Amino acid sequence: SQQGEEDPQALSIQEGENATMNCSYKTSINNLQWYRQNSGRGLVHLILIRSNEREKHSGRLRVTLDTSKKSSSLLITASRAADTASYFCATDATGYGNNRLAFGKGNQVVVIP
Amino acid sequence: EADIYQTPRYLVIGTGKKITLECSQTMGHDKMYWYQQDPGMELHLIHYSYGVNSTEKGDLSSESTVSRIRTEHFPLTLESARPSHTSQYLCASSERRVDAEKLFFGSGTQLSVL
Numbered sequence: 001s002q003q004g005e006e007d008p009q010a011l012s013i014q015e016g017e018n019a020t021m022n023c024s025y026k027t028s029i030n031n032l033q034w035y036r037q038n039s040g041r042g043l044v045h046l047i048l049i050r051s052n053e054r055e056k057h058s059g060r061l062r063v064t065l066d067t068s069k070k071s072s073s074l075l076i077t078a079s080r081a082a083d084t085a086s087y088f089c090a091t092d093a094t095g096y097g098n099n100r101l102a103f104g105k106g107n108q109v110v111v112i113p
Numbered sequence: 114e115a116d117i118y119q120t121p122r123y124l125v126i127g128t129g130k131k132i133t134l135e136c137s138q139t140m141g142h143d144k145m146y147w148y149q150q151d152p153g154m155e156l157h158l159i160h161y162s163y164g165v166n167s168t169e170k171g172d173l174s175s176e177s178t179v180s181r182i183r184t185e186h187f188p189l190t191l192e193s194a195r196p197s198h199t200s201q202y203l204c205a206s207s208e209r210r211v212d213a214e215k216l217f218f219g220s221g222t223q224l225s226v227l
Binding site: 030031033035040041042043044045048050086088090092100101102103104105106108 | 117119148153154155156158161172201203204205213214215216217218219220221223
């Protein structure tokens, strides 16, 4: 099954800095989504970008998608301590026929106050 | 916060016990899922359901079983727990849509089998 791979796996930054993480995938997709998971909790949907979109914004989040390189990036601007979490990309692959999401391993971000 | 609830949050049990992890959602979603997640690792789909009386096995083989008698309820059962079942179990739901679906997750059940 297709899975996204996030890069880098762990990131530690100072509050106020920007955090960028990348996700690569293997097959054609309908859309790609990013989720956040706080320690010991469930995942929360952040943003969705469709295969025909190249960039999307939501508050302090900016997502890009390059279908030719099969990769996506998530940028969090002006990070806050509350942004400390793991971030997962999830792909909705074409051809599945049932819209099942495949999750990557996650990217742990620590924002130091 | 999503209206999807999992109980218990934490469970420590002995080998061989039968357990049921509860998951309920109040959003009227047709689709529900169970994922297994080890610390720092990706989520693995173990079961899913597209509606009442519909259940399917996911990508990761699991010794657990599920049922979907009511739209809002999707419990997961382990007949005989083993230490290898120690993990976090996440329940999720989504609307049935032709285009992109967004998942809503519960807070998870952390299971430890001694």
